[in-house]
Structure formats: C-alpha cells, structure tokens
Amino acid sequence: MENQTSTIQLVQASLVRRKRKERFLKGLGLSAICFAFLMLATLVISLVASGHSAFVQTHVTFEVFVDPDEIREKRLPRGGFDDALAASLAEYLPGVDLSDRATKKQVEKILSNGAQFHLRDLVVADPSLIGQTIELTVPVSDPYDQLNKGGIDPDTPEENRRLNDKQIAMFNQLVAADTISKPLNWGLIINADSRFPELAGLKGALIGSAWALLVCFLISFPLGIGAAIYLEEFAPKNRFSNLIEVNINNLAAVPSVVFGLLALSVFIGWFGLPRSAPLVGGMTLALMTMPTIIIATRAALKSVPPSIREAALGLGASPQQTVFGHVLPLAMPGILTGTIIGLAQALGETAPLLLIGMNAFITSAPDGPLSSATTLPTQIFIWADSPERGFASRTSAAILVLLGFLITMNAVAIFLRSKFERKW
Amino acid sequence: METAAETAAPKITAKNVDVFYADTQALHNVSVDIPDRQVTAFIGPSGCGKSTFLRCINRMNDTIPICRVSGDITLDGQDIYDPNVDPVQLRAQVGMVFQKPNPFPKSIFDNVAYGPRIHGLSKDRAELEGIVEKALRRAALWDEVKDRLDTPGTGLSGGQQQRLCIARAIATRPEVLLMDEPCSALDPIATAQIEELIQDLSSRFSVVIVTHSMQQAARVSQRTAFFHLGNLVEFGNTDDIFTRPSDSRTEAYITGRIG
Amino acid sequence: MNSGHILSAFDTDLERIQSHMLRMGGLVETALHDAMTALEKGDLELAAKVRSEDQAIDDLEEEIRQEVERVIALRSPTAGDLRTVLSVLTMASTLERCGDYARNMAKRTFVLEEFRYSSTLNGTLRRMSRVVETMLTDALDAYVDRDMAKAEDVIERDFEADQIYNSLFRELLTHMMEDPRTIAPAMHLHFIAKNIERVGDHATNLAEQAIYLVTGSFPSDDRPKQDVTTVNLTELRDG
Numbered sequence: 001m002e003n004q005t006s007t008i009q010l011v012q013a014s015l016v017r018r019k020r021k022e023r024f025l026k027g028l029g030l031s032a033i034c035f036a037f038l039m040l041a042t043l044v045i046s047l048v049a050s051g052h053s054a055f056v057q058t059h060v061t062f063e064v065f066v067d068p069d070e071i072r073e074k075r076l077p078r079g080g081f082d083d084a085l086a087a088s089l090a091e092y093l094p095g096v097d098l099s100d101r102a103t104k105k106q107v108e109k110i111l112s113n114g115a116q117f118h119l120r121d122l123v124v125a126d127p128s129l130i131g132q133t134i135e136l137t138v139p140v141s142d143p144y145d146q147l148n149k150g151g152i153d154p155d156t157p158e159e160n161r162r163l164n165d166k167q168i169a170m171f172n173q174l175v176a177a178d179t180i181s182k183p184l185n186w187g188l189i190i191n192a193d194s195r196f197p198e199l200a201g202l203k204g205a206l207i208g209s210a211w212a213l214l215v216c217f218l219i220s221f222p223l224g225i226g227a228a229i230y231l232e233e234f235a236p237k238n239r240f241s242n243l244i245e246v247n248i249n250n251l252a253a254v255p256s257v258v259f260g261l262l263a264l265s266v267f268i269g270w271f272g273l274p275r276s277a278p279l280v281g282g283m284t285l286a287l288m289t290m291p292t293i294i295i296a297t298r299a300a301l302k303s304v305p306p307s308i309r310e311a312a313l314g315l316g317a318s319p320q321q322t323v324f325g326h327v328l329p330l331a332m333p334g335i336l337t338g339t340i341i342g343l344a345q346a347l348g349e350t351a352p353l354l355l356i357g358m359n360a361f362i363t364s365a366p367d368g369p370l371s372s373a374t375t376l377p378t379q380i381f382i383w384a385d386s387p388e389r390g391f392a393s394r395t396s397a398a399i400l401v402l403l404g405f406l407i408t409m410n411a412v413a414i415f416l417r418s419k420f421e422r423k424w
Numbered sequence: 425m426e427t428a429a430e431t432a433a434p435k436i437t438a439k440n441v442d443v444f445y446a447d448t449q450a451l452h453n454v455s456v457d458i459p460d461r462q463v464t465a466f467i468g469p470s471g472c473g474k475s476t477f478l479r480c481i482n483r484m485n486d487t488i489p490i491c492r493v494s495g496d497i498t499l500d501g502q503d504i505y506d507p508n509v510d511p512v513q514l515r516a517q518v519g520m521v522f523q524k525p526n527p528f529p530k531s532i533f534d535n536v537a538y539g540p541r542i543h544g545l546s547k548d549r550a551e552l553e554g555i556v557e558k559a560l561r562r563a564a565l566w567d568e569v570k571d572r573l574d575t576p577g578t579g580l581s582g583g584q585q586q587r588l589c590i591a592r593a594i595a596t597r598p599e600v601l602l603m604d605e606p607c608s609a610l611d612p613i614a615t616a617q618i619e620e621l622i623q624d625l626s627s628r629f630s631v632v633i634v635t636h637s638m639q640q641a642a643r644v645s646q647r648t649a650f651f652h653l654g655n656l657v658e659f660g661n662t663d664d665i666f667t668r669p670s671d672s673r674t675e676a677y678i679t680g681r682i683g
Numbered sequence: 684m685n686s687g688h689i690l691s692a693f694d695t696d697l698e699r700i701q702s703h704m705l706r707m708g709g710l711v712e713t714a715l716h717d718a719m720t721a722l723e724k725g726d727l728e729l730a731a732k733v734r735s736e737d738q739a740i741d742d743l744e745e746e747i748r749q750e751v752e753r754v755i756a757l758r759s760p761t762a763g764d765l766r767t768v769l770s771v772l773t774m775a776s777t778l779e780r781c782g783d784y785a786r787n788m789a790k791r792t793f794v795l796e797e798f799r800y801s802s803t804l805n806g807t808l809r810r811m812s813r814v815v816e817t818m819l820t821d822a823l824d825a826y827v828d829r830d831m832a833k834a835e836d837v838i839e840r841d842f843e844a845d846q847i848y849n850s851l852f853r854e855l856l857t858h859m860m861e862d863p864r865t866i867a868p869a870m871h872l873h874f875i876a877k878n879i880e881r882v883g884d885h886a887t888n889l890a891e892q893a894i895y896l897v898t899g900s901f902p903s904d905d906r907p908k909q910d911v912t913t914v915n916l917t918e919l920r921d922g
Contacts, residue, residue, distance in 0.1 A: 237489060307526035311589070313487060314520035315539040315596060316512050325542075326528060639759060666761050668899035679764045680688045 047403075051396025057185035057198060058148040060111065060174060061137040064088040066123060068131045077124050081116040082108055085136075092177045093170055106167055110174070112139040114199045139187070139198040140180075142390040144171055148180060151389065162389075188397060192365050193379065197390025200383070202398055204365045208278050208358070208373030209347060215282025215369060216289055216346050221339055223286075224293030231294070232301040233323050252291035259287045260352025268356060275357035276372035284356060285346035292345065296338020300331035333420040340413035344406050350377040376402045435460035435600060435630040436481060441495035443476050443485065450476045454495070454656045456649055458600075463622055463631045465645035465662065467638055469677065472651040474634045478602050481632065482518040483511040499600070516543050519593035523605040525585035527577030527592070532569050535577040535588055536560060539596035555595055563591035564621050583614025590621060594629070601625060603633040607640065619644050638678050642666050650674045652682075693758050697767055700750045704771045704778070707743040708823040710736065711778045712816060714785035715882060719812040722792045722875065723805050733789035740782035747775040766899060770892040774826070777885045777892075781819070784878040791871045798868040804854060808876060811847040814840065815883040822889035829897050837890035838902065844883035851876045 065088050070080035086108045090098050098104045115138035122136075123129050139145070143162045146152045152161050154168050163171075174180055191201025227248075235241045263284035267273045273280050304327045312322040328335075353359070359378045366373035374382065376398065383395040434457035443451035451473045458464050466474035476485065483504065485491040497504050504514055516539070527535050536556040539545075546552040556573075560566040565587040569580070577588050586606055593601060603622070607615040622644045625631055635641050641648050642662060649659040650671070658665060658674045669675045676682045687694045714733050721730035751772045754760060760768050818837050825834035855869045855876075895901050 305526070307522060307524055308528065309487075310484070310520075310522055311526040311528065311592075312538075314482065314484065314515060314522070315542070315592065316515035317538075317542055318512050321542055330529065638761070642761075667765065669762055675762045678761045680690055680693065682689075 044403075047396045047400050049396075051393055051398075051400050053149045053151070054188060054390075054393040054397035055185050056149075056182045057187060058140045058145040059137050059181050059183060060089075060140050060179050061135065061181060062089055062092055062179050063133050064119065064136045065133045066119075066130050071123060071130055073127045073130055076127065077120055079120070079123075081119045081123075085111055085115055085119060089174075092179055093173050096170065106170070109141055110144055110167075110170065112141050112198045113196050114139065114194070137181070142197050142388055143167075145198055146389055147171060148182065188394070188401075192363050193361060193374065193382070194363060197386075197388045197394055200391070200394060202376065202379060202401060204362055205374045205376045205379035205398070207365045208281070209375040211278030211366060211369045211373065212281040212285060212353075212375055213343055213347060215279055216285040217339075217343060219283060219286035220289040220293050220342070224290045224339070225297050225335060227290075228294045228297035228301060229323060229328070232298045233319065233327070248291050248294050252295060255351075256288055256349055257351040257355065259284055260355030262287065263352060264355050274370055274372070276360045276362070276374075277370050278358075278366060278373050278375070279369040280356050281353050281358050281373075281375060282369070284352045285349060288349065288352070289339075289342040289346045292342035293335075293339050296342070297331065297335045300334025300338065301327060303334065304330045333417045336416045336420075337413045340409050340416070344409040344413075347375075347409070348377055348402065348406060350381055353378050354381065376405070433460075434458055435500065436632075437496075437498045437501075438477075438480075439496040441477065441480060441493065441497060443473070443480060443494075444492045445488070446490040450654055451480075452654045454651075456656060456659055458630060458632060459647065460630045461626060461628070462647060463626045463633060463645040464647045464649065465641035466632065466634045466649050466651060467636075467641045467677070468651035468657075469682065470636075473654040474649075474651040475604055477651070477656075478604055478632060478634050481600065481602055482515050482520055484515075484520065486511050516596050517598055518600040518602060519596060519598035520602045520604070521586070521589050521593050521606050524609050525582055525589050527580070527585050527588050529576060529578050531574045532560075532577045532580070532588060533573040536591050536595045539592060543596055545596065559591040559595035560588075562594055562625070563587045564617065564624075565591055581614070583610050583617055586610060586614070586618060587621065590618070590625075594625070598629065600630045600632065603631065605634055605636060608636060615640070638666075650677060652677065690758075693754075693760075693764075696750070696754050696758065697760075697764065700747055700754065700771050701767065703743055703747050703750070704775050705823060705827065707740055707747070707775060707778045707782075708819070710740050710743070711781045711785065712819055712823075714740070714782055715788075715812070715816055715819065718785040718788040718792070719809065719816075719879075721789060722795070723809060725792070725796055727793060727796060730789040730792040734786050737782050737786040740779060744775045744779040747771060762899075763896075766896050770826075770896045774889055774892050777888050781882045781885050784882050788875050788878050791875055794871055795868055798871075804851060804872060807847060807851050807854070808872075808879070811844060811851065811876065812879050814844050814847065815879050815886060818844065818883055818886035819889070822886045822893065825890055826893040826896065829893070831894060831897055834890040834893040835902070838887050841883050841887045844880060848876055848880040 064085060067080075067084045067087065070084045070087075072079065086104055087098060089110065090096050090107055093107065096103060096107060098107065115136075118138055119136065122134070140148070143152065144167075147154075147163060147168065148171075152163060154161075158164055171180075187199065187201050189201060189206070190203055191199055192204040194200040231241065231245065231248075235244075263280060267280045267283055268275055308326050308330065309322055312326045313319070317325065353375055358374055359382055360372055360374065361382065362372050362374060380395055380398045380402065383391045383398060436456075436458040438454055438456045438458075441451060441454040442449060454473075454477055466478060468474045479485045480493055480497060481499075481504075485493060493505065499514075499517065502509070528538065530538075533556055536559050537552055540552060540555050546555055557566060557570075560569065565584060568584060569588075577585065580588060586609075590601075590606075606622075607618050610618065619640065622631055622633065626646075633641070633644065645662045647660070648662045648665040650657045650665065650669075650673075652673050658669060658671045660670075664670075665674060666678060669678060673682070714736060717729050718733045720726065721728075721733060751768050754768055758764075818840050821833055821840075822837045824830065825837060852873065855873050859866045859869045891901055
C-alpha cells in the first residue's frame with residue numbers, strides 16, 4: 001500500500017515536468033510552422049506586390065486617320081505608320097507642334113513600339129482602311145505604363161525621372177481626353193517574348209513547358225513504372241539488384257545541373273538534336289523525373305498488402321496477372337501522386353534547361369517539340385536578367401503564373417489520391 | 425469413417441518433406457497421408473511449421489525466393505514438384521483460404537468470378553453467373569449478398585468476407601481446399617458459421633485446415649496432425665489425438681502444458 | 684507430465700478436486716474401519732458416529748461433482764486432464780457408495796445388539812474387512828502414485844475377499860438351517876458381509892480408474908469373479 005501511494009506521488013511529481021516538456025515541444029512545432037508560413041506569405045506577398053501591376057497594361061484608345069499620303073497601298077507593307085499614329089495622337093494634344101522633330105519623337109514615344117506594327121498588320125489585312133479613320137487601342141510604352149501605375153512619381157526632380165515635365169503634361173492631356181484605359185493584360189499570356197516589356201508575354205514559355213512536360217511524361221512514366229515493377233515484383237533479391245536500388249536512390253539526389261551537362265553532351269553533342277528544343281528539354285527532365293517516379297512507384301507497390309498478392313496467387317493467377325490485375329491498380333493513386341509531384345518538380349527546373357540553351361530569346365511560340373522555345377522557369381530567368389523596369393513586375397507575374405501551375409498540379413495529385421484511394 | 429480413411433487411397437501423400445528457409449530448416453522429414461473428402465487439421469505452437477507445410481501443398485512457398493522444399497508431395501499420385509507441373513495449374517486444383525479475410529477491392533461478383541475468369545471456366549456471362557451463384561450458395565453466403573452482388577466485397581463483415589474468400593476459392597472447383605487459420609480474425613458466431621461450412625465442404629473436397637485453436641481442430645476435423653519444432657509429432661484420428669495421444673509432447677500441447 | 688499447465692489456475696483446480704476425492708477416500712476408510720470395530724465390540728456410540736459422519740462424505744461428493752462441472756465448463760480439459768476429471772467424478776461416486784455401505788453396517792450393528800447374537804463369525808468378518816480396507820487404501824495409493832502394479836494387485840486381491848465372503852455365506856446358511864431362531868441376526872450379518880464384499884468390488888473399480896488414468900483404457904474384463912454364491916445356492920438346493 002505504501003508502495004502504491006509513493007508511485008502516485010512520484011507520478012504526480014513528474015507529471016508537471018512531463019507536461020511542461022510536452023508544452024515546450026508543442027510550442028516549438030507551432031512556431032516552426034508559423035515561421036514557415038510567414039516565409040511563404042512573405043514570398044507570395046512580395047511577388048504579388050511587385051507583380052500585380054503586370055497583370056494590367058495601360059492602353060491608349062484614339063481615332064487614327066490612315067493617311068493616304070503616308071500609307072500607300074502599292075508600297076505595303078511599308079509605309080509611314082509611325083507618322084500616321086503620331087499625327088492622329090497629336091489631335092488629342094492641343095498645343096503640341098509636330099513640326100518640331102524632337103516633339104514629334106516624344107509623341108511617337110508615348111506609344112509602344114508595337115503600335116505601328118499592329119496598325120500595319122491591320123492595314124495589310126484590309127487595305128480598304130487606307131483613307132479611313134479607325135478607332136485603335138494600343139499599349140503605351142513602358143515609361144508611360146509605369147507613370148500610369150504609379151511607378152514614376154511626378155514629384156521627384158525632373159532630372160531623376162525617365163519622363164520630363166513636358167512628357168508628363170502630354171500624358172495628362174491624354175488622360176484628360178479620357179483616352180487612357182488599364183484593362184487586364186491578356187498579352188502576358190497570349191504574347192510571345194519581346195524586347196519591349198509592354199509587349200512581352202509568356203505564350204512561348206507556356207507552350208515550350210507544355211511540350212517539354214509532355215515529352216518528359218511520355219518517357220519517364222512508362223519507363224519509371226516498368227523499372228519499378230520489375231525491381232519490386234520480379235527482380236531476384238541479390239547484390240546486383242541492391243546495387244541498382246542504391247544507384248536509383250542516388251540518381252534522385254544528383255544535382256540537376258549534372259543532368260543538363262549530360263544532355264548537352266549526349267542529346268545535343270552526340271545525337272545531334274537541336275538546341276533549345278522542348279524535345280531535348282523534356283528528355284533531360286525525364287532523366288531527373290524517372291528516379292522520383294521509380295521510388296514513388298516502388299513505395300506504392302510495397303504498400304499494397306501482401307494478402308492481395310497471396311489471394312490472387314492462391315487462386316492460380318500468374319505473377320503477371322497478379323501484378324497487372326491487382327497490385328498495380330491498387331498502387332495507381334500513389335504512383336500518380338508521385339508522378340505528378342515529379343512532373344511539378346520538372347516544371348520548375350531551370351538549371352539543366354539553361355545548359356541546353358532553352359534561355360534563348362525567341363519571339364514566337366514553338367510550333368512543335370523540335371522548334372526553339374523557352375520554358376516558364378527559363379523565361380523567368382531571362383526576364384529577371386533584363387534591364388527594363390517593366391520586366392521587373394513581369395518577372396514576378398511570371399513567377400506567380402508558375403506557382404499557380406505548380407499548385408494546380410499538386411491539387412490534382414491530392415485529388416487523385418483521395419479519389420482512387422481504396423480501403424481494404 | 426476411420427476405416428474409410430484407412431482403406432481409401434489418400435488424396436495427398438507427403439514423403440520425407442524437408443523445408444529450408446535459407447539455412448534454417450523449418451520442416452524435418454514430414455510424411456503424411458491426407459485423406460479425400462475429410463477434414464484434416466494441423467495443430468501446433470507458433471513456428472512449428474504447420475503453415476509452412478500447408479503452403480507446400482499448393483506451392484505457395486515458391487513465391488518466397490529463399491524457401492527450398494525437398495521430398496515428395498503427390499496429389500492423386502502426381503508429383504506436384506515435378507518440373508512439368510505448373511504452380512498456376514496446381515493452385516487451380518488446390519484452393520487456399522488465408523488467415524485474414526482478403527477479398528479483392530472489387531465487387532462481390534468480381535471477387536468470386538475472378539478465378540473462373542482467369543482459368544476460362546465459363547463460356548459466357550450466364551454460365552459465369554451460374555458458377556458465382558453456386559459458389560456463393562455453397563459458401564452459405566448467397567442469401568446475404570444476392571441483392572448486392574455489385575457492391576464491394578470489402579464492405580462485408582469479417583465473417584462474410586471470409587466466406588466470400590471461401591466462395592472465391594471453391595469457384596474454381598478445386599479438389600483440395602487449404603485453410604490457413606481461417607477463423608483467427610473472426611468472432612465466435614462467424615467462427616461457428618465457418619466451421620459448419622467446413623463440415624459441409626468436406627463432403628466434396630479434401631479440406632486441410634491449420635488452426636491455433638485446438639478446440640476448433642477437435643470440432644471440425646476427422647484427422648489431426650500435431651507439429652512441434654518442425655517435426656510432425658503425431659498424426660491420427662482426431663478422437664484419439666484428443667483423448668489418448670500417444671506422444672507425450674502431443675499430450676503436453678493439447679492439455680496446455682507447452683506453448 | 685512433470686511440468687504444470689501454462690495456466691497455473693488449471694493446476695490448482697485439478698489438485699483441488701483430487702485432494703477432495705482423497706479426503707473423501709480417507710473418510711470412507713475411517714468409516715469402514717469404525718463400523719467394523721463398532722460391530723466387533725458392540726460399540727453403539729461408535730456406530731452412531733459412523734452413521735452421522737456419512738453426511739460429510741455425501742457433502743464432499745456433491746462438492747466434487749460441482750467442481751468437476753466447473754472445470755469441464757471453464758477449462759475444457761483434454762486427454763490426461765480429461766481422464767483425471769472423469770476418474771475423480773467416478774471415484775467420488777464409488778466412494779460415496781462405500782460410505783453408504785459403512786453406514787448400513789453401523790445401522791445393522793444396532794439391530795444385532797438387540798439380538799445379542801454373538802457368533803464366531805466376527806473373526807472371519809474382521810479378516811474380510813481388513814482385506815477390503817487394505818484394498819481400498821492401496822487403490823487410493825495406486826491412484827495417487829499412478830502405480831499400475833499396485834492397482835493390478837488390488838484387482839487380484841478381490842479374489843481373496845470374494846472367497847472369504849463365499850465361506851461366510853456357507854457358514855451363515857448352515858447356522859440358519861440348524862437353528863431357525865438365528866435367521867434374523869444371520870440375515871443381518873449376511874448383509875454386512877455382502878456390504879464388505881461390495882466395498883471390495885468398488886475398491887477394484889477404484890483401481891481400474893487408476894489404470895484408466897494412466898493408460899487411457901480399462902483393463903480387459905478377465906478379473907477374477909469369485910462370488911459364486913448363486914451357483915452354490917443352486918447346488919445346495921439341488922443337493
């Protein structure tokens with residue numbers, strides 16, 4: 001009896017200490033999560049703060065007189081499109097004298113460089129426009145875009161800003177004429193890359209990434225699953241298969257830039273495949289993704305209860321029938337999850353793609369896996385390197401687009417897992 | 425019954441069977457004659473080799489790479505370890521029911537139809553449905569599941585799942601049914617139902633059951649084999665084993681003196 | 684079977700029912716001995732004690748029956764354990780019958796005292812009783828020691844008890860034929876002798892249980908059957 005009371009006393013004495021430790025551990029875990037969350041929030045907030053302006057684009061809408069003196073049908077596609085635009089825009093700027101060459105230059109500079117090509121394309125497509133007045137909406141050039149979005153403060157001394165007082169006055173006249181608008185910037189998605197930030201878009205990068213991922217999936221998924229099934233279900237367990245297993249695990253940990261070097265020397269140097277092609281990019285990414293898929297597939301196969309294998313074998317199913325009829329379907333959710341996570345990793349991979357030249361400046365979207373292209377992460381890399389102010393916000397916007405895709409892919413992985421997961 | 429067992433040719437004959445796991449010998453020189461259309465029970469403490477021997481009979485041990493079997497086991501006089509015998513074909517003849525109910529995560533119908541399908545036992549859907557119904561009826565499960573054949577087999581209760589597994593095993597029309605502790609995960613009522621079913625099945629098949637419950641062996645079997653430390657210690661009529669065992673180890677085990 | 688059960692409570696249960704049975708055996712031995720002494724010495728006090736103590740034997744038998752019931756229900760004994768339990772049950776009822784015979788002898792002692800019938804037969808009865816008492820003791824010892832030889836010896840000795848009974852039977856018959864007044868006491872004496880002879884038979888049964896306990900089967904039924912009084916009777920009538 002004496003012993004029992006002393007036990008209770010000892011327990012009570014230690015209970016305080018134990019509970020304190022428990023609280024400490026809980027607190028530690030909670031603060032770790034808070035810290036991680038804070039970091040994530042900082043990242044997203046800073047990206048949104050710097051990138052949100054890239055999702056809208058300042059446009060100017062004005063009546064353009066397609067002057068037959070400047071633009072003649074016979075000389076198309078050449079013509080004085082810039083002069084026609086400047087003259088029409090000057091109509092909205094009372095007191096601006098276009099005969100002064102410097103002033104004319106400044107008026108021209110309000111519009112994006114792409115505006116004259118846009119007009120040219122319209123006129124080439126429909127020469128009857130010559131001599132008519134049409135309403136045109138074109139992006140303004142980057143400095144005015146910045147001014148409109150508050151990127152340039154008119155209160156700073158004139159010598160410290162990219163626009164002088166006269167230019168700001170001209171822009172304000174346009175604003176007063178109600179010609180300036182700020183619609184959603186679809187150009188970010190539907191335009192290819194450009195030297196001019198107001199025209200630059202992600203179309204080329206998105207299509208390039210899509211091709212690369214498709215190639216990567218087509219190579220790594222069947223090969224990865226095949227290898228995993230062989231290793232897990234059929235390979236004899238000996239020193240050789242152990243060696244293979246260790247090497248696959250090592251492969252998953254190899255720095256990605258090494259795969260880029262390998263691809264450069266083998267795919268491009270040896271096979272003679274074209275540089276900057278999504279095919280080569282996809283093959284490189286497949287090399288990286290395959291170990292991930294093999295490991296995920298093996299884990300998924302291992303987690304299928306052995307009783308299912310025994311049940312099938314006990315009924316006289318052959319090993320192949322057992323694997324493909326029972327084990328693989330049950331492992332599929334895990335395999336798909338692993339694959340999608342591997343592909344998401346591949347989607348965000350930059351280093352190996354830089355080495356195979358996927359950071360080239362390409363102003364048109366690729367029309368196949370063999371044409372030159374960039375991918376989302378390499379596009380971000382290119383933009384981050386560009387000096388123009390407008391690219392800073394576009395870089396952040398592109399990162400947000402990439403993050404959006406990654407989140408979507410992970411969401412699909414979670415959805416697939418919960419949908420196909422079976423209880424037994 | 426006894427005379428029938430002694431005079432009729434045995435269904436399965438094992439002679440001098442040794443089983444090794446890598447360098448460890450799991451079974452020592454086991455020789456036993458298993459009669460047809462009777463229930464034979466294997467009893468013994470854990471790790472005595474009774475399950476190992478059971479798994480020799482349908483060559484399930486083949487799936488374990490380090491396992492090596494020597495000696496002769498014949499089914500109706502045919503050596504089952506003959507190189508010409510395919511384990512797939514053998515397992516169609518010798519069905520097996522496992523310790524834990526393990527229905528496939530498919531519908532009840534597909535569970536039972538799986539064996540007949542892979543072995544091509546039916547010509548068309550109607551015939552397959554007939555086979556499934558017959559197997560479920562024989563497993564005393566038909567009345568409980570006939571209205572929900574397309575629901576998952578994993579949704580049944582433990583006892584029903586085990587009877588589903590028995591139905592699945594007998595749907596391939598085996599000649600021998602091996603049961604590895606079929607009731608160890610079940611409650612007493614479900615156990616009684618399975619035992620009743622085993623009695624019923626023994627009129628058609630040779631049933632071999634491994635059990636940890638000596639009372640179960642006493643209740644369902646006509647012949648009992650006692651394994652201890654990898655040896656077959658005693659094999660005889662269940663009545664004799666449980667009243668007058670001839671080996672002191674058997675007596676010690678069934679009276680609860682050694683585990 | 685040196686080692687005990689893994690479940691030690693099972694051992695305790697088996698030991699308890701066996702020790703109850705042996706205590707019962709001790710009580711029966713005493714009762715038999717006292718009944719014989721009371722008869723021999725005409726000690727009515729002792730005879731009364733034998734009669735009253737039979738209740739304790741009956742109570743023990745009931746207790747054993749209940750405990751056996753419990754052990755079978757809770758422990759599901761098999762093989763040797765099952766035989767132990769079954770033999771204890773059988774032996775308890777056998778001993779209870781022996782106790783009844785002793786009580787019956789004590790009861791008849793009162794009647795015999797009224798007749799004041801003293802006969803030379805007391806010595807023979809004493810001898811027979813001694814043989815049967817040893818048989819009883821030896822049968823119980825054989826059970827305790829699982830001693831097959833001793834048990835077989837007990838079965839052999841029943842022959843001796845039967846022979847003494849046969850000679851007693853003839854003697855009593857002669858007495859009754861010579862002097863019809865002795866018929867009543869002689870009948871009582873005969874019943875006493877028959878009781879002792881029955882106890883001998885029961886001792887044989889106990890010895891058989893000891894053999895069953897060890898071997899799992901009963902000895903073949905060629906035990907010496909020497910109660911030939913039925914034959915003798917016909918002989919006498921015919922003669």
